Amino acid sequence: MNSDRISESERVRREIRAGRISGTSRGLAPGFVQCNLAILPKAYAFDFLLYCERNSRACPVLEVTEPGDPVPRRLAPAADLRTDCARYAVFIDGLRQPDRTDIAELWRDDLVAFLIGSGITFDDALERAGVPTDRDRWVLRTTQPTEPAGPFRGDLIVTMRYLTPAQAITATQITARFPQNHGAPIHIGDPAAIGADLDEPLFGGPVPPLPDHLIPVFWACGVTPQSAAENAKLPLFIAHAPAHSFVTDLPADRLMV
């Protein structure tokens, strides 16, 4: 294959596979859909797919692989899900193990991979519209329960951004056009109204006091299904490590409505 002809998404995955990219996927291959990964045994696949369907704002499923097949044939047919994420989070009986840079040794014939649209996908569209995405952004637990399915349950996890009112309106318009990547905000304003935990953010560092003239805007976050799968204490569950999403070949604008 002529390397001049490959897409930026494939180039990024090759760098990751070769170990030359090991950090966050944020900002990589802008304009291509990025996906959160959830990999689990077939025995739990129906309940997990149902959980995603029932909580589709947090868990927009874009592809489900056949059992044992590590290739996401619709979104990145040249990729291998065992090696093409920069960092994987592994859970055994609900307990987090050391992160891995590949999961080839853990792969089994009964594993099913779910590719779930990530909010990282619309960062590029937000930037193009003048909404900054690289700062004033946190991932927070809330006290809003999701709708359970089988063993999968837990509270909604959100991404919060501090935006100006004008940015909040623009960001609502833009993200609403990506219903398969979390879509429009689920809340604007008071964090306490959804029980957002500002004291212990999951990512993004300490949350500073709200600056004057800014407004908190909240989106359903793809960490939600990962958290629900942790709560289910499956014998084996593998996810992308936070902020290390899987880069697909699908142009984000193809998902736009």
Add this chain to the structure above:
Amino acid sequence: MNSDRISESERVRREIRAGRISGTSRGLAPGFVQCNLAILPKAYAFDFLLYCERNSRACPVLEVTEPGDPVPRRLAPAADLRTDCARYAVFIDGLRQPDRTDIAELWRDDLVAFLIGSGITFDDALERAGVPTDRDRWVLRTTQPTEPAGPFRGDLIVTMRYLTPAQAITATQITARFPQNHGAPIHIGDPAAIGADLDEPLFGGPVPPLPDHLIPVFWACGVTPQSAAENAKLPLFIAHAPAHSFVTDLPADRLMV
């Protein structure tokens, strides 16, 4: 309950349950989401949900009930799926049985009901925008394969409308805002390009020659999953009878993006 206070959707379902409405659901409770039904044994539920996910333009799943529970708790918590469709199509080993006006005798503890967004839902939005929906409309087989899952497979079935160019543009804009009810058209123009079978329409009567100045516009149709389930020749499969969709309590505009 004070009958003055019930929604138009609940009033319609009560009339259906009492046998006082027996015809098509088209035009009933305008503004409320209508759903296609697919009811099948739990043993096939994962593959069917996966089929729907893989072909979500044709099969937008809005709710999946718990096994044995005939109540769609999210979309119509006062309804009973065994009685509240005006007409049911029943298939045993893939063979269509006589239609029924209720399925109480067929109900089993392992049946799971899928409520799938119907194109009838956006008829009201189209009418409000000046696009007529009650004529020049057919359901057609095509030669476009859907993506299979387990035993579920078959060609895409479409709804075709003859519209003026201006109506085609308006209808594309409006339906694109309902991605959970088939969304934007999948094709415009030459029926042969997607192998649409004009000779044997499934519904709508004979297809007349295309009038001057009109253009055929095609949407993925909710008959697709029903056809795939027929092809799977399940021991038991129950659907709404064509054009007799289930009326939910969800305002259609709530699904709009």
